[in-house]
Amino acid sequence: MLQPLPFRQLHDALKKSQSVLIVSDGRPDGDSLGSTTALYHWLKREGKTVRLFCIVPPPAGFLFLDGIHDMTTDSAVFDHPYDIVITCDTTDAAHCGISEHLKRIPAKPLLAEFDHHNTNAFFGDMNLVDITACSTCEVVYRFFEAEHIPIDDRMATSLLTGLCTDTSNFSNAGTTAIGMEAAGNLCAAGARHTDILKNIVRNKTIPALRLWGTALERLKHIPELDLAVTYFKLDEIKKTEGGEEAVAGVSNFLNAACAGVDPIMVLKEIPDGNTKASVRSLNRDISILCKKLGGGGHKKAAGFTVPGPIKLDKNGIPEVMGQISTLGI
16 A cells, blocks of 8 residues: 655645755665656746756766756755755765755755655655655656646656666566556656666676676675675776776676575775675565665665775685674675
């Protein structure tokens, strides 16, 4: 059964508003960018003054989305008054990098959030959060449908992008019946599905695929955890053109393709000298483990960061696995 969400209250507030700021997650992906640009197009169509903000530039693979070029990383947008600030696909204000920026807005605006993470802090004045949804774009789609808001081809493309990326093209355990139905309706509304496939699926260069090959060669099974793990070193990512974007899809690919083991963990060194883990599962709630390690996410898709670069034991297994074995999963 669908969770009751304050769709009507937010719609009424937006109809009365003049200026709106829409904020993407601090680690923008197809879901956060799809949900923000869909809302952006609708509010622009309604004649509102709308700004799009993200603390980092959107990945190049999503530049096909209409309106994405209007997104700014300039925090000066917070020096202007807004009636409403909307965040998308983020668990709290700190995660999207706006905790301090919000204090600079001249008059306190209404803060609304769209999200589907089960670690959400419910930090908004209006929380449109449903952890049973397959993506934030599903929640935004339901908002449009509930409020009888027509979805044009640009909005449809944005929403379908989020549905595709968060469900690994409707192949992972987070896929929902509502998400599948929404995808069909969005295609009927003119969503450019071929653009989505071209930019987020059929987008791997030969060097990027070689990098994937390195990860496959390193893939290890940890029997006591019934977990598979692999890793990327920072220098490998840096010397591969588009390396950062290339490694982003490995955990989802392995989760969909690797039989007889669950979950999958992909470690990668990041520029600040630490190591980031992406964890995917079909059957187990891995958000519990990730939260114990200072991270979070969904039951089937979560992550965490550990200090320092990747270190291997004598068997070539990342040493962090020893720490994980003491926590359980």
